[in-house]
Amino acid sequence: DIVMTQSPDSLAVSLGERATINCKSSQSVLYSSDNKNYFAWYQQKPGQPPKLLIYWASTRESGVPDRFSGSGSGTDFTLTISSLQAEDVAVYYCQQYYSSPITFGQGTRLEIK
Amino acid sequence: EVQLLESGGDLVQPGGSLRLSCVASGFTFSSYAMSWVRQAPGKGLEWVSAISSSGGSTYYADSVKGRFTISRDNSRNTLYLQMNSLRVEDTAVYSCAKDRGGSYSTGFDHWGQGTLVTVSS
Numbered sequence: 001d002i003v004m005t006q007s008p009d010s011l012a013v014s015l016g017e018r019a020t021i022n023c024k025s026s027q028s029v030l031y032s033s034d035n036k037n038y039f040a041w042y043q044q045k046p047g048q049p050p051k052l053l054i055y056w057a058s059t060r061e062s063g064v065p066d067r068f069s070g071s072g073s074g075t076d077f078t079l080t081i082s083s084l085q086a087e088d089v090a091v092y093y094c095q096q097y098y099s100s101p102i103t104f105g106q107g108t109r110l111e112i113k
Numbered sequence: 114e115v116q117l118l119e120s121g122g123d124l125v126q127p128g129g130s131l132r133l134s135c136v137a138s139g140f141t142f143s144s145y146a147m148s149w150v151r152q153a154p155g156k157g158l159e160w161v162s163a164i165s166s167s168g169g170s171t172y173y174a175d176s177v178k179g180r181f182t183i184s185r186d187n188s189r190n191t192l193y194l195q196m197n198s199l200r201v202e203d204t205a206v207y208s209c210a211k212d213r214g215g216s217y218s219t220g221f222d223h224w225g226q227g228t229l230v231t232v233s234s
Contacts, residue, residue, distance in 0.1 A: 038219075040220040044158075049225065049227065050221070055219065093157065095220070097217070100163070100172045101173075102160040104159070104160065106157050107158075
């Protein structure tokens with residue numbers, strides 16, 4: 001199984017500042033035949049189901065604000081929120097869909113400082 | 114508008130069975146792969162099972178393989194999860210999730226609110 005490890009476990013950032021969350025996979029999720037990273041980021045607010053933010057490691061889902069961006073390839077990935085807003089308080093999860101079983105990171109709790 | 118509505122969650126004793134359902138609307142159900150994902154109280158996300166758009170391919174987490182069966186009825190726009198030999202550690206909110214594509218998985222773009230399964234004596 002591919003193990004996804006996020007860092008940090010929790011993060012406090014001031015409003016308007018940049019927030020960065022990292023995710024490392026135990027093996028590459030880059031599929032050589034199509035040169036795509038089979039990797040996604042989700043946001044989960046309290047009492048709500050997860051929301052897809054980013055897929056293919058860097059493609060923003062429709063309707064997601066452009067302050068959210070994803071980067072990385074192979075085994076190391078980053079979610080960046082360029083200017084933190086109050087509504088961004090949530091738990092963020094990374095996910096690989098390169099192989100079965102699909103696996104998620106343990107989550108990173110993002111709070112306002 | 115895409116909607117996913119789960120039902121069937123309940124309190125059940127260890128060793129018991131449950132069948133979860135997820136009724137989909139707002140999209141062409143038969144064109145998309147679907148998954149079940151669970152979340153134990155206060156914990157993270159755990160993928161449980163996936164099924165291709167036609168139902169011809171199924172996938173399971175090791176923790177449920179041989180005990181759970183995923184299926185779908187495209188004529189009824191409904192996804193199912195038959196859960197047998199339930200264990201205390203299966204206690205969680207079970208959500209169905211719509212995949213972006215039709216085969217295995219390319220990310221889950223819509224999720225239901227979930228149904229609570231509690232396994233306890």
